[in-house]
Amino acid sequence: MHRTPCSAMLRNRCNRAKGPRGIITLLAPFILTLGFAGTVSAQQPASPELPRQLAWTAYNLGTTGYNQSVAIGAMLRDRYNITLRVIPGQNDVSRLLPLVSNRVQFSANGVATYFAQEGVYQFADPQWGPQALQLLMTSNGLSNxxxxxxxxxxxxxxxxxxxxxxxxxxxxxxxxxxxxxxxxxxxxxxxxxxxxxxxxxxxxxxxxxxxxxxxxxxxxxxxxxxxxxxxxxxxxxxxxxxxxxxxxxxxxxxxxxxxxxxxxxxxxxxxxxxxxxxxYPYPALIAQSTQDEEMVYWMTRVIHENFDDFKDADPGAIGWQLERQVFDWVVPYHAGAVRYWREIGVWTDELDAHNQSLLERQRVLAEAWEEAESAGIRDRDEFSEHWQQLRAQRLEAAGFDPVWETWD
Structure with a gap:
């Protein structure tokens, strides 16, 4: 399966223990840790491809996105004796920073996933740029x-x-x-x-x-x-x-x-x-493109196979149901997730063609960002203007709609 590589800049960023360009952000003080103790309530063994301790970021305490994450964490504890640490983030940057700096494996994020992929608005900053984020699955509930x-x-x-x-x-x-x-x-x-x-x-x-x-x-x-x-x-x-x-x-x-x-x-x-x-999906479970394929495969699998365990924990949790998945959204699926969805027979050639196009879009964006950085522009506003123009040009040249050619 084709994987979209990080650009050189993104690879360096992925390997750092701190945030992009050395930023260290203090996360929200409330960290929920699920699965301190107790026995496994089911006979299923823990998957050898999932570590016993996982972490992901989510929306603020009390939000439906946070509550759904907690419910999935309880399922992981009860079924597999796996601890999921859910870290609430006050904004898009605080949710994504731990992910791109490898402090967490996943993020239950929102539509800012798309903005980050595109390198627009707050992600047009020289400290960020377009991110190669990819989906495992999404929650599409009964609301609009x-x-x-x-x-x-x-x-x-x-x-x-x-x-x-x-x-x-x-x-x-x-x-x-x-x-x-x-x-x-x-x-x-x-x-x-x-x-x-x-x-x-x-x-x-x-x-x-x-x-x-x-x-x-x-x-x-x-x-x-x-x-x-x-x-x-x-x-x-x-x-x-x-x-x-x-x-x-x-x-x-x-x-x-x-x-x-x-x-x-x-x-x-x-x-x-x-x-x-x-x-649009809320939340969407995402990982970096560089995340281990086996880990992504098993995380996707255990959430899907144990849906009944957490579906009633929050009104929005119904959105994780297989029938409510949106496989042709604007962000590509990770190779590990594709492998699972194909394995159970829901991934089609048409979906794969769409996904490959999105992966190519991420590649074009990463190359355009490297080109923008190589211009050596130090003024932040001047760099942003240059990036907007270059981004639109490179996407259009590759046959993609830039959607945003300028933004405030």
Missing amino acids: QAVAVAADTGVTSFAELRGRRVPFVRAAPALNISMEAYLACGGLTWEDVERVDFPGYEAMWEGVINGDVDVAFGTTVSGPTRRLEASPRGIAWLPAPHDDEACWQGMHSVAPYFTRHMATRGPGISDEQPQEAGT
Whole structure:
């Protein structure tokens, strides 16, 4: 199976015990260690290809991504007497830094995986660059990543947001790009709305409740959506109809990581009244391309084979079910994971062709980054501008859509 090699820069980075370019980041003080003691509750022996101690990063304490990781850790403890240390990260960088510096084997990350692969936004920094990250499997639950509007506005479509107050969360490209994608569903851009800046996710939703803005982006099962529903303003969800090709073409031109999905969980959403919009995997279990193939194979296998052990531990855990896997997303699968999915008969030649294309994209990005570094540009802003131009040129020359040719 073809493996995408790290560039020289990435290989050096992979081998260091510290973060990229020697950065040492202090992780969140709360580290959950699962499996201190106890007997193995099942007869299955521990796999010889998995160490007895594993670690991965996840979202903050209390998030569904963290809770799902804890549940998988409990399964590993009970089935195989394996300890999984789940390290919560406050932001995208703190989740990915331990991974690229080999402090953890895996990360239960979000859509920032794609930004890191592409070397954009916070990963366009000279200390980062495009990362050769690859998937094991993903959680695709019953919710959507969607846009809620205050019900008292009467707005029912994205086109009706023209001139409305729309939030922009500082230093949160995953939120802002997703909002921009949904605006594009209605033929709008940031120029067509009144942008209102907020310092964080919670503040954005409070802004809707307090009447400072009219909409917000988030997971349909996120806690703040319930607060908006209970407020005098009320909540409604804007649809992205799956048969509206213009809508989805606009969305994918901004954020190709969205997939069509009918949500059945969230305020005002149910099996009888699903919400038709988009989503993306959360969390996605990832590793570096250089991670041992056997370890990736066995981690993928034990999660899949023991799904029933943790499926009820968190409402979002249903997303790990085989039937809910998305094998043709925007980030490639690791060779070890491909080996397992092929072994059980779900990996097709079509999927493999798609995966090989994504691996080639990562190779082009790594070579472009090396070229950018060789230019010797020391000024950070000048380097970023040079990288943006070079990245777009090299991707287009290789037949790929750069998606972003510039960014702020």
